[in-house]
Amino acid sequence: MAGTFAAFTFLAPVVTGTAGLGQVWVPVALVLFGIGSFMGVSIAGRLSDQHPRTLLVVAAPLLLVGWLLLAVLAGHSVPLLVLVFLLGMLAFAVGSTMIARVLYAASEAPTMGGSYATAALNIGAAAGPALGAVALESSSNLGPVWAATALTALALLVMLPTLRMIAPRVRNVEAAK
Secondary structure, eight states: OOOHHHHTTTTHIIHHHHHHHHTTHHHHHHHHHHHHHHHHHHHHHHHTTTHHHHHHHHHHHHHHHHHHHHHHTTSSSSHHHHHHHHHHHHHHHHHHHHHHHHHHHHOOOOHHHHHHHHHHHHHHHHHHHHHHHHHHHSSSSHHHHHHHHHHHHHHHHHGGGHHHHOOOOSSSHHHHO
């Protein structure tokens, strides 16, 4: 989530500076991101109980590709707005699935599991914008997007090798119980 917060905290300079859209488009982009986020959580909520591994293996790499595409296509308004929506959907599908996995893993201590998941989210919510600010200050309007790309790549490097532990394969729901 740090990558998402790094980029979307500084979305306005991308919308107005890089894409050249007027200020009125900043809230439009944020609404698109919000709708995408809602859809991502809703879709993940339906899929992550039975297919968390598939969801993570598909959505997390697509999130990385999305950040790369945003960095390359941000100067074009239509792709920018479409990607903002898709990135909201992917980021929150992955994030909510990871939180659900923590809660499943900590089923014997749900309060601790919930607190650790919330703490991790809050660390990302604080660290992401800080890193995005450094990237914005030291490069260009797209610095935070590149920071999001790097943070997402780092998260994938940690997640993929531990996928068996995070989301073990389950043949059917009854086998998981």
